[in-house]
Amino acid sequence: MKIQFNGLKETIPQGLNISKLIKFFDEGDPHVIVEQNGRYIYPKNYDTCMVMENDMIEFINPNLGG
């Protein structure tokens, strides 16, 4: 299945939810912000939120410097 991940085209297995997508890309930052098609996804919804064909997914590591 093809998606756009952090601006780049990627191929991922079918049937992944956000939790599994985080593991698939080995994202270890527990405070990563996940956006799906321009919407912020809360961590409590990671297990129920499915990744679909052509989704635009962003993993963002929060910037807290000033």
Added chain:
Amino acid sequence: MAPETCERYTRQIKLPQIGSSGQEKLARARVLIAGAGGLGSLSSLYLAAAGVGHLIIADHDHVELSNLNRQLVHSEATLGKPKVVSASQHLGQLNSAIQVTPVQVRIDQGSIDGLLEGVDLIVDGCDNYPTRKVLNRAALHHNLPWIFGGVMGFDGMVSSFVPGLSVCFECILQDPDTLKPDTIKPETIKSGNPPPNNGILGATAGMIASIQAMEAVKLLLAIGTPLTNRLVRISGLEMRITTAELTPNPDCRACSPSNKN
């Protein structure tokens, strides 16, 4: 409006969204700049230039040489001085018609309420999560809008929080230091409270602080569409700009009525 005032602000008074009445509103506004570092020094410059009538600059730190790649309100001439004194001197030279109040203080639960007396809006210039949490809780308590900005390296993010109208800071960001150590993979952590002396290009702070200043003017004048319920993120190396829609977090400990602590 005095002729000199008209001349100083003529380029923005021409904008129909501002006009003379908007300029007078800015002159009556009182804004807390929470931190006089990379973000605060730049947002304060733009807000002083725009004619915000009273800027309160709060910071506990002193100017160091390594600040000068990005903290443009400071200079070689003010090395070693309290940042708030350095900032107020420069801002006063830029615009002597506004009032700048320097407050050398660490922003925390003990100082924040005093800093917010009479304030209309807060512009974030903090460099860590705990201080932003203090700002967030105080903003919610005092029903004040605040404009979050965060930077690191070539990247930054920004959003506007308006109590009662938008998500709050703690809806979307939790304290990076609250995790148990065994759940953290140190080599994969890219976010969180920045370590001391973390890298940052000056222009990164410039991008985000400029947006913060624009948001401040928009909120003060109730013009345009503020960045409420949106999080803008800029990745400077690729120049990718993403905007995420935010929805209230029912589990938020700060603003959700069922979870407040």
